[in-house]
Amino acid sequence: MSDDAVDVGEYEDVWVFVEEHGGEVMPVSWELLAEAAKLTETTGDDLVALAIGEGLETVADEALARGADRVLVADDPVFEPYRADPYGEQFRAMVEERKPSIVLIGGTHTGRDFAGRVAVPAHAGLTADVTELDVDDEGILQARRPAFGGDVLATILCEEHRPQMATIRPGVFEAAAPDPERVADGDVVSVDVVVDEADAISEVLEREVGDTADITEAERIVAVGRGVEGDLEPARRLAEALDAELAASRAAVDEGWVDGARQVGQTGKTVRPDLYVAVGISGAIQHVEGMNKSGTVVAINDDPNAPIFEHADYGIVGDLFEVCPALADRLEGEPIQEVTG
Amino acid sequence: MTWTIAVGVKQVPDADEVGIDPDTGRLDRASAPAVMNGPDRHALEAALTIRDQVGGEVIAMTMGPPNATSVLEEAVAMGSDDAVLISDRAFAGSDTWPTSLTLARAAEALEADVVVCGEETTDSSTGQVPPGIAAHNGWAQLTYAEAVDARPEEGRLAARRDVEGGYELVAAELPVVVAVAFGEFDPRPAPLHRKIYGENDFEPTVWDAEALGIEDEVGLDVSPTSVGRMETVDPVERKGEVVDEVDGLLEPIAEVRA
Numbered sequence: 393m394s395d396d397a398v399d400v401g402e403y404e405d406v407w408v409f410v411e412e413h414g415g416e417v418m419p420v421s422w423e424l425l426a427e428a429a430k431l432t433e434t435t436g437d438d439l440v441a442l443a444i445g446e447g448l449e450t451v452a453d454e455a456l457a458r459g460a461d462r463v464l465v466a467d468d469p470v471f472e473p474y475r476a477d478p479y480g481e482q483f484r485a486m487v488e489e490r491k492p493s494i495v496l497i498g499g500t501h502t503g504r505d506f507a508g509r510v511a512v513p514a515h516a517g518l519t520a521d522v523t524e525l526d527v528d529d530e531g532i533l534q535a536r537r538p539a540f541g542g543d544v545l546a547t548i549l550c551e552e553h554r555p556q557m558a559t560i561r562p563g564v565f566e567a568a569a570p571d572p573e574r575v576a577d578g579d580v581v582s583v584d585v586v587v588d589e590a591d592a593i594s595e596v597l598e599r600e601v602g603d604t605a606d607i608t609e610a611e612r613i614v615a616v617g618r619g620v621e622g623d624l625e626p627a628r629r630l631a632e633a634l635d636a637e638l639a640a641s642r643a644a645v646d647e648g649w650v651d652g653a654r655q656v657g658q659t660g661k662t663v664r665p666d667l668y669v670a671v672g673i674s675g676a677i678q679h680v681e682g683m684n685k686s687g688t689v690v691a692i693n694d695d696p697n698a699p700i701f702e703h704a705d706y707g708i709v710g711d712l713f714e715v716c717p718a719l720a721d722r723l724e725g726e727p728i729q730e731v732t733g
Numbered sequence: 734m735t736w737t738i739a740v741g742v743k744q745v746p747d748a749d750e751v752g753i754d755p756d757t758g759r760l761d762r763a764s765a766p767a768v769m770n771g772p773d774r775h776a777l778e779a780a781l782t783i784r785d786q787v788g789g790e791v792i793a794m795t796m797g798p799p800n801a802t803s804v805l806e807e808a809v810a811m812g813s814d815d816a817v818l819i820s821d822r823a824f825a826g827s828d829t830w831p832t833s834l835t836l837a838r839a840a841e842a843l844e845a846d847v848v849v850c851g852e853e854t855t856d857s858s859t860g861q862v863p864p865g866i867a868a869h870n871g872w873a874q875l876t877y878a879e880a881v882d883a884r885p886e887e888g889r890l891a892a893r894r895d896v897e898g899g900y901e902l903v904a905a906e907l908p909v910v911v912a913v914a915f916g917e918f919d920p921r922p923a924p925l926h927r928k929i930y931g932e933n934d935f936e937p938t939v940w941d942a943e944a945l946g947i948e949d950e951v952g953l954d955v956s957p958t959s960v961g962r963m964e965t966v967d968p969v970e971r972k973g974e975v976v977d978e979v980d981g982l983l984e985p986i987a988e989v990r991a
Contacts, residue, residue, distance in 0.1 A: 418897070473901070476864070476874050501896050505876045508864035512830065517957035520859035538966070539857075545964045553957035593873040594905040597891065601899035612989075634986070646916030653898045658858070659915065667989040684969040688989050690982060696975075705972040706985050719979040723986070 400531075403493040403554040406432050408460070409483075410443040411498050412451050413474060419567060419606050420498030424560055425459045426568035428496055431527045437493065438462060442486065444479055446472040449580075456578035457570035463578065464490075468585040473596045474502055478587040480509025485586040487514050492555045494533050496525075499559040511557050517550025519558040523662070533558065542658060542681035563608030563662035563682075605637060607654050612636035612667045615656055615683070618643040619672020619693060619712060624650070626716035627671045633720040639663065641679045657682035672712050675700025692716065734885055735789035736907075739845040740780040741836055741866070742773040742793050742808055744801040745856040769804040772851025774811070778918040779881055779911065780849040781812045783890070787883040789846075790814045794839050796824060796832060802937055810923035810931035817843070821941040826953030833865025838945040840866060840908070847890060848910045852877065863912035873905035876912040 406428045411418040425441065432439045441460035443451050445467065452463040466482050487495065487510055495510070497503040499521055511518035524536035524545065532549060533556040539546040550556040607613060614631040616624060618641070631638050640650035642657055656663050658678040668686035672693060673679060680703045683689070691704035692715050701707040708715055746765035780791045793808035793816040795801050805816035819839055824831070840848045848867075853860035860876075867874035875881075878892040884904065891904040895914045923931075942948040953959075976982060 475903070476867075476876075480868065501877050501894075504860050505864060505874070508829075508833070508861050509868045509874075511861075511957075512833065512865050512868035515830065515955075515957060518829065518861060519958060520861055534961070539963070543966060545966050547961035547963075548958050549961045550958050594875075594903055596901055596903050598902040599896075599899070600901070601896065605898070634990075642915070651898065652895055659853075667986065688985055689971060690985070701975065702973060703969070703971055705974065706982055707973070707975045708977075708979065708982060709975060715979060719982060722979055722983055 406494040407492040409497040420562035422567035423565040458568040519548040610637035615639040617641040617673030633723040736846040741850040774920040775918040778920040806931035810928040816937040828956035829861040831951040837869035867910040873909040
């Protein structure tokens, strides 16, 4: 046992960070509440939501409606817009004062940005990109994450330090549904704000958020990869015909063709639509890992050896610039133009 | 005033060369050649960009065994002015907590104004080390950086950060840790004379845990996390049916939509 190990018995409750920006809550927050409720069923702990921002009344009530027993609220203009240093400092002060056993944070850019500013000074264990959660009889969190490109699922433990922290990949769990009747039974606790604007070491000069598409909730997805060569038109057309959301592999996001909010895979989101159409996606394991919970998978690729075909229910080997419009035509009830493939 | 810009680089197994062990069917990482973590090349480019803007010195630092010197030689070939190898058996078993402590102390020892890292490594992909360095030192951080703008007159570095659904422009006081977003800052090629210098004449400074005063604060014992079980992920069974024409897709699609 190391010198910094703590008396784990002093720590209780499961905390879920509710990430909000200007009143908009990131959907992963509600996914975590649902999953954390399963943990507290086992441990008998309280389920505590934690919100940091400005003007959080509605957010706090929604957290209660969606399953929290209690909401800790740090409400101050210093927290809007988000910055790593005020968030980290406030969150850390709350952790050190109230000693939670488990802390779950959505693995968004924001969550991954500040989680370390809590875990490092608290000497807490922090597991990244968790896709499965469980807790044993002794309250030890079993945080599972894909390793080696998704080939292996590693269980990460934090036995002697507290809190046990984890960032959780968005889209992996089902969100908790709100029950307005729960609100009256829960507590909203306003906590002391320990951060002063004068101490801030960063300043947000501009912030522009447009496309906040939540592909994790989509029933149908058309996803593009490097094969579309920057031309999204065929995929957009097909998405329209299918009433589907557009998504992308990391390659297409890195090229700047599609916004990062729509990225599927290990470094993006996990999706589980009824229908997933992969257009010009080779099917690297890191991508497949984010879409293999989909219902029916269709692959369109001109390379018959592309790995994506092994991860698809139906494949068509052909030029996507011909296949996509032809399929869109047929879906829209057009007669067969020309046989492709 | 010029800046000292430290760049964290790491030697990892080449993700493109990791083969399958024919006996076990598992990934065989041990036989893959060791290379510089891909995102770190982009971090180096960002560091060189900052040096171009403000002047100063770029110093690569890596934590690893003695043979990790090769990634430092590569960093020097790309344009780093100097490099430090941080190597000690005491580091074995370190998770991201002592790893970021080590790099934080090294950055302090270098009197770095800016530390630049890649977004994450390809072998453990936690992305925790850059914010960890900032947290250990109480420094500012700019993660998911897509562009950088040195503002020496303000004592700040500004970066355009990729956030879900958009971007933000954030200015941070020095010293600051920057983590470069995937795919940004295309690395410049290393000129031949720098490659020759890196491989033949360059010797990195070598520090051990004691040199950084952290011999009791690293390794397995101070790492809060440990790896428990490793389970193979069973691939999801798919039909794998290839159809010849688009009409073959209509029925399965209709079934899903029903």
